[in-house]
Structures are given as structure tokens and as C-alpha cells.
Amino acid sequence: MSHSRITVRNLKIGATTDSGRRVEIIKGVSFDIAPGEIVALIGESGSGKTTIALSLMGHTRSGCFIEEGNIHLGDAEITSMSERARASLRGTKVSYVPQSAAAAFNPSKRIMDQVIEITKIHKLMPRDKAEEKAVELFKALALPHYDTIGSRYPHQVSGGQLQRLSAAMALIGDPDLVIFDEPTTALDVTTQIEVLRAFKSVMANGGISGVYVSHDLAVVAQVADRIIVLKGGVIQEEGTAEQILHNPTHSYTKELLSAFEPVLHEAIVSPTAAKHTAPILEVRNLFAGYGPVHNGEPSAKILKDVNLVLPRGRNLGVIGESGSGKSTLARAISGILPPYRGEVLIDGYEMPHALKSRSKEELRRSQIVFQLADTALNPAHSIGAILGRPLTFYHGMKGAERDARVVELLDMVRLPANLRHRLPGELSGGQKQRINLARALAADPDLILCDEITSALDTVVAAAIIDLLKELQRELDLSYMFISHDLSTVEAICDDVLVMYKGEVVEALPARDMSSKAEHPYSKLLISSIPQLDTGWLSSLEQDPDLVAEFALR
Amino acid sequence: MTTRTTFLSALPTPKRLGYSFNLTGRIGLAVILFWAFIAIFGPLLAPYPAGEIVDWDYFGPMSDKFWLGTDYLGRDILSRILMGTRYTVGISLAAVFISVAGGVILGMIAAVTGGWFDMVLSRLLDAFNGIPSLLFGLVTVAAVGSSIPVLVLTLAAIYLPGAYRFARALSVNVNTMDFITVARARGETTVYLIVREIFPNILGPVLADLGVRFVFIVLVLSGLSFLGLGVQPPNADWGALVRENIEGLSFGAPAVVFPSIAIATLTISVNLFIDNLPTKIRDRSE
């Protein structure tokens, strides 16, 4: 073979569906990776990026099989090998860093045993040598307590640390190629930076080749030399990172890039704002939490003294990392988690805290939409029944009147009327999220609480949902409270932004120039941690280490 | 999501929803349907009255006149098995429906309401599980006397805790889903949540569970009859037929072999059918 470390030619991978049908999921893919080069596979869910990455190790998930083509790793031909021969390559020649290290570490074994397992399986070195090497890698990956962290169990270290430990696990056998399968997707942005830096430095030192699978162009821009854009199991475009980011040729790549650039939100004037002087939502000194209640206070206190005002026709963004209490805020406002102190006012009227004591009319005025469209729609009900229920419940609609309104609602969220006969399982992720919105609209609400509603969607689909939200706002005189960890989405739809940290609002900012106006150190850290579409962003990023140590939830 | 279907095929059918039964499952289903047919029409097909002594010989062999031979009194075994089907299948079905219906209703209520109702009920039924099932049946039947209603209720009581536990676990899973939260936030009542939101989502696994429990009940009923505490003479279910003719075992009389085969084919085919159900139906809510 030539100088490529890995050569993939005309790779075709098939799958058998639950109903026994055979479909082709990878449709003839070819590419090369040179020694020391890091190549990114980028695409949406269903593009086949993980399937291709796993096939480089000779592994296909159950129901999938390599139909055609070949994969060379150095001189070895992976596609024609026996399973035993493939096993001998795994960990020594090519290794894997999983998307969720938390799931990929065996919960009942100590970290060190798992990190050095490759040396044991392939009999590479004695145990003490292997442990020494692991500790060196822990050090190189900037892990705290690198000399003792191996003796812990996986549940005793944080997600960001586990992700770096899984990189150590991949590197212990000195592989020629490391596959990173969305390794930072599950992490918070402030954590992601540390992990990306650690990956970058260990990869640069060893001259190892890498495959980096991701859906996030900005992350990929920081680590990859070359980018391969995939869609539906076909390569759309291939080029250097600079070229893909700045001179894309394929229309799909352009679409991906444009979905990334936020279109800044223009505030609109509510037609009814003059009549209503009270803000649509006001929250005063709100406290909420979970767990057994003692002396009127729950044991786990989440929200602490939250205040906010959302004027009619405007949109309020709430940003923060996992554990910041932003979703709890939406639940407390809607009454799903009754607050134990403070006030929630909708249109100037104080809401009873508990769901049960709110009237139908009070419930109708604010609706909540959840992140995971899959679990928010009852899989046993047709779309028509899902949308029809709030119509009957709040408005007493029945029969033909109700059916007509269901069709109208589907039209509002730009879905065809015949979708009402389908079950949720037959819809795509974007369609399901539209149905979720339509169900909220069925109540004729004034306020919609959107809890991470675009976070589980692909970039292009998410951008379309944001556009839809804006159109609906113009047509229906709505106000949104928009909860997200993704700042560019918030910029695209919100007028004002609240930054939350550990259950408290640390700062309120105008959405248009968050980065320049942020004053609280945490807001600054959070905003500066958002990856930019620029290959040099990570290397030139400077963050105050004290600040990082104080706030980043590593 | 790669499934795209045309508008016309909107009705959910197994094929369209993407599942089909494999060969083993189909064989199981065929045997189940066969016994269901016999249970309904069996007595019409019986060549002789089930209680009548029709042969001078006892433990007679298979012959043109008596297809499956005769029993220890010279009665026609085919006719007696046809009659026994009703008792075995009928009593077991009635018991399994009562136990599963009761278990599912209580389980869903416990899952949705939670709190002390859930705790007390769960503890109580768990404790009940500790009493061996056949022994409980024996003690009850021995104490109050055997009759068909007593058998049905006893068998139902034995399997209610298991059905409750199963339905409760499924409902607890479904209850954590966002669509339940959405319905709660809309202001729906507990009854609506249970009937409309939870029940349709546990139905598949519950039906599979019903099959498994049906087999257990057939086995316990046969055991009771085998010990002489089940269906009382002159009537007999399959277990009682084995008991009556156990003397013929040592020389392999058809009178003891065929009732045994009847039990085994029914229970094995139900188990095979359940085991080969597409996972989509079996564990839909997991």
C-alpha cells in the first residue's frame, strides 16, 4: 500500500430492519488517512458517520454487516479478516474513544484495571509497567490526582475526567489510529475545552492518526486537519478544515455552515402590548427543590431566589450548564414542580404554586414544550388524538370542529394534514418537535416555556424550528421563555438572556451583545467557552485558570 | 427514521408496524388456536359421552373404535380429553383474566398515585409471594372444599401479586415519560392518566405476561387435580385424567400418555409463542 495509514475503498454497509427488510446505510464510501493526520467525519444523525468509524475496527453493530468494499489498515485487510484476527488489532493498531465514557466504563471495575486492560488482553507489558504508563498518560491528559485516580470507580469521577480517562484507555496500546466518536458531545462547554485541549496535545505528540466523528463543525474545526462531510451514507464533500469552513463547494456543506451562523433576533412589537401593562410572566424570589420536605423546605434546594420579568411579545433566554437549574425553573413556573417560596405571576395574576390548585384557564395560558420529542408524545396515540386532546380539554371542541382545528394546527407548524393519522414513531425528529409545538399551540397560550427544544435536533432541523418559532410569534402574539445551553440558538430568538449558575441567576444581559456586556465572571467564562467556526480559536483562547478552576464543572 | 409509508396504509397492521412472527412463533400460535377450538367445540366432536363406560376392557389400546384408547374404567379417552379441555382451558383463562386485570389495575394506580398506598400494597403483595403457590392452593382448597369458583378464585389470588408487580414496574417506567408530565401539566385527572396515557403503553407486555401466567396457572391447576383437589369426579380436567390413570403409567397406557401430551402441547406452545413474540410487542415500553 502507499503511504496512507488507512485506506477505505467503496465501502458499503447494509442493515436489516426490525421488519426484516435490508437497507443500505453506507453507500460506497472511499477515503484515506495519512500517518499523523486527523480526519473528521461530520454529519447529522443517520449520516452513517459512527457506522463508518466502527467499521474501521472491523466492528458493525448488531443487524449491520459490511456488504462490499475493503478497508486497509497499514498492510492489513480488515474486511476479509477472521474475528479473532480483528480482535488482535483492536487496542493495539486501532482504538476507540466512545461518545459516552460514563456508559463505556464498566461500573463494577476500578478505572486502572479498565485503562490497562488492553495491555493485559494483548500481553503487551507487565502490569506495573502498564500502570506506570497509564499514570503518564493521565498526567499528559491534565487529569487531577493523576497518580491515584486509577484506583477509583467510574462513578467517583466526573464526566469530563472520564472522557479523558477513556482517551488514556485508547492510547495505552500505542495504536496507529484512534477513533473519537463524538467524545465531547455529552459534556458542558466549559468542560469541553479542557477535554479538547488534552486530546489535541496527546495526539500531536505521538504522531498518531485520528478519526474524529462529530456533528459539531466548530468543535471539529479545532482538532481536524481534514473534514469529510457525510449525508445519508454518501460523502458530500471532502477538504482541508480551512477549505470546508471558508470555501465550501457543496450546497449541503453551505447549509450546515449557515445553520451555524445565528441570524440575530429583531425584537417585534406586540400588537396587544399597549392594552396589557403587566408583563406576561413575572417571577419574584422563587425557591424550588426536590426531596422530602422539612419545615416547608425540600432537602435538595435547586432554585434560590430567582427573579425575572418577561414583557409581552418579548423572548427571554435562560442559559447555563447542566445542574444550573434552568430546567427546574421552567418546571417551577409551570407548576410541575411546585415552588416552596416566592411568586409566579402570569399577565399580572399570581398563580397558585401547585398544579392541582390552578384552574383550567390558568393552566391554558402557559404551556411547556420539552426537549425530547420522542418521550413527550404518547407512542400509542395518533397525531390527531394528541393534538385533539387539548382542544377538547381546554376548549370543549368535538367532532368536525376539532378535526378542522387539528388540520389548522398542523398547517401552522408547516406539516401536511394527513400526518394526523400517523403514530409518533413514524415521524422524524424534527416533525415530532413540530407536533410538540402544535400541541402547545392548541391551548391558545400566551406564553410558551421551551425547555431545550432544539438541543436533540440536527443543526439544520433546529434552525428550521427556530424560524418557525419566530413566524408563530408574529402570527399569534406569543411570548417565549427559551431555555438552552446553546448560546447561538438563544441569540437567534431571544431579546434578553439570563445566565444561571447553581440555581441562581448570576446576570441578566441583552441577547444581542452578550459577549461584550457580560460582567459576571461566570457569564464571561461560559460565553468565551462556546467554540467558534475558526480553526485557530482553541489555540488562541485564553481563559483565566483561576476562573476555570472556580466555575467549570469538571 | 427511514420508514415512509403511504397515506392509504394508515391502519396499523403487524406488517406495517414492522413485525412478523417467525416459524416457531407461528407453530405455537397454531397449537394454541387448535386447543381454543377444541375448548369451544370439543364436546360436539366427542364420539362417546365422556362419563359413560363404553368398553369392557380397561386401559385399552388405541384402536379404530377408541382412537386414543380407554381409561381405567373403560371410558373413551378421546371423549374425556375433549371434555377436559374445557375445564383446563376455561378455569385457567378465567383465573388468569381475573389475576391480570386485578394486578394491572392495582399496579397502575400504585404507580401513578405513589405514596403510602403504593408502599403498603407492594409490601403486602410481596409478602404474599413468599407462600409457595401450589401449597397455598392446596391449603385453600382443602379448607373450603373444591368447586370451580373456588379453584378460579384461588388460582387468581395466587398470581395476582406477580401481575401487580409486573404492571407496576411497567407503569412506573411509563409514568416518568414526558408525555405524562405534559398531560399532568395540562390538568388531566389521575383516571385519564391511567386509562388513556399509561394503559395503551403497557398493553403489549401485559398481554405477553398474561400468556406466561396462563401457563403457570395451567400447571398449578393440573398439580391440584393430580393431588385430587382440583376438578372433582366424574368430571375431570387434564390433570385429573393423569391422576385417574396413573396406574397405567408402568405399561405406557395411552390413557395416561395422551392427557399428559395435551398439557405439554398447550403449555409449551404458549411459552414458545410468547418467547418468539417480536420484542417490539413484548417490551414496548422499555
Add this chain to the structure above:
Amino acid sequence: MRHKHKPWFLVSQRLGIAFLTLIIVSFAVFFATELLPGDVAEVLLGQAATPEAVAALRESMGLDTPALGRFIGWLLGLAQGDLGTSYVNNMTVAELISGRLSNSLKLAGIVTLVSVPIALTLGIGAAMWQGSLFDRGISILTISVISVPEFMVATLSVLIFAVWLGWLPALSFGADTSSFLEMLRAYAMPVITLSFVVSAQMIRMTRAAVIETINTPYVEMALLKGALRSRMVISHALPNALGPIANAVALSLSYLVGGVIIVETIFNYPGVAKLMVDAVATRDLPLIQSCAMIFCVSYLSLITLADMIAILSNPRLR
């Protein structure tokens, strides 16, 4: 989520729950047996007894005191190890039960020693080579055994081993059990039958538990580290399936104490289950209640033990 619970806290919590359940059970057992129609006085005196005679006997046996008082007395007695006195003959319940219980435990012990190793090996093996000919063979065998009534397994064993092959006696007791070989022969039929029955359940549950853990990302990770199937299963899947497997074994073993009435009847084996059924016929309440409590105690202690194994095998709870 961080678990602040220490293992001893969880373990003592389980013990507390088991104890609470036991109190509920004793309450249920006592009053359920009280509800049995007919009473011992009528049974003892026969149908010809005059109402006066029955009343006199009831009074002399203390049956006319209120049920709650007798319950508390009974419970206090139990707590001190006093199981009461049989209504039927004047022996203490402890005397009546002890011989039978040791018989039952002996049988259960032998069956455990035979079936647990076999069942775990076959169950883990079937999971390891899931879908292979071996797995399918095991699957058909176990499904057949759990599908047929126990008396069929027993009669088939008798037919094969005692009648056709003539290797073993059909009946368990009454045969000479003085020499070791003879004892082996005497126990063989019940042990074979019960081993089949409990192994089938254990194999299926073990297989299911192991397969569930095989389908986790960390076992896939082991595959991607180059581990072969045996290592994936034994080193990665098995430690995490320990809890469910312990539970499956506990359930099967609890069955061996009181669930073996068919085997005791067919092989004429004098165990506790048969004692209880006989006690029902004579309405000997103290004996019935003690038997029921023995079954519940053995069930609860096995299940609690399995719970503790699950807790201790899980570092997140440990």
C-alpha cells in the same frame, strides 16, 4: 448522582424491610387461618358431637378467647421460639416439625448443590454463545421443563430410571438408607426431578440477566479493546449481572423448601409441605401457622440475602 448511603445503611434498611414484612405476614397468616371454615373441635369430635361437647372442648383449648389476644400471645411465643402445641395430639409443634424440616432442608440442600453449579454454567454458557446450536438446545430444553407440570417430570423420571432402566427405586423412603450408596439411591429420584425443575428456571433467568448486560456499551467497549467473547462475558458482563442472578437463585431455592409438595407426595418423602397439607385436614391451626411462617421466613431470608449480594457487588452502592 452521588450516593451518600453507606452499605451498612442499605443492608440494615433491607433487614428492616424484611422484618416489617415478616410482621405483616404473621398477621396475615394468623387471621387467614382463623378464617378457615370449621374448627378443630368439630373435627376432633366428629359429626355426632353435641354442640355442648364442642363448646366445652373449645373452652379447654382456649379457642374462646378473642382472636387478637391469641395473635399477640402467639407472636410473643414465636419471638421466644415457642411454636405452640398441636391441637390434635399433645405434642409441641416444634417436635412435630423438626424431623420433617430437617428432611426438607436435606433434600433442598442436595438439590441446591447439584443444580446451582449446573444451572449457572449452562445459563452463562447459553448467553455467551447466544443464538448458537447449544443456546437453542438449552432454550428448548428449559422451555419444555418449565412448561410441563412437575408431576410429569417426576413420573417421567420414574418411568425412565426406575421402570425401564431399573437403576433406582421409585419410592424414596422405606428403602434402606443406612449405607451411603443406598442413601444416594434413595434420594436420587426426588433430587433428579427437583434439579430439572429448579435448574430450568435458573438457567433462563441467568441467561436473560447476562444477555442484558452483554448489550451494554461497556461490553461493546471491551470488544473494541480486542477482548474475545469469553472475556467480555466473564470479566465484564458477569460482575454486573450478579444481582439479578442472585435473585434468580434465591427465588428457585425458596421454592425448594415449601413448593415441593408434588415430589413429596409422589416419592412419599416426609417433608414439611406434606405436613402442612395434613394439618389443614385436621384444622390444626398452630401447626398450619408454623409451617406457613417457616416458608415465609425462608423466602424472605433468601430474597434479602440476594438483595445484599446485589448491594455488595455494586461499587456504586458499596
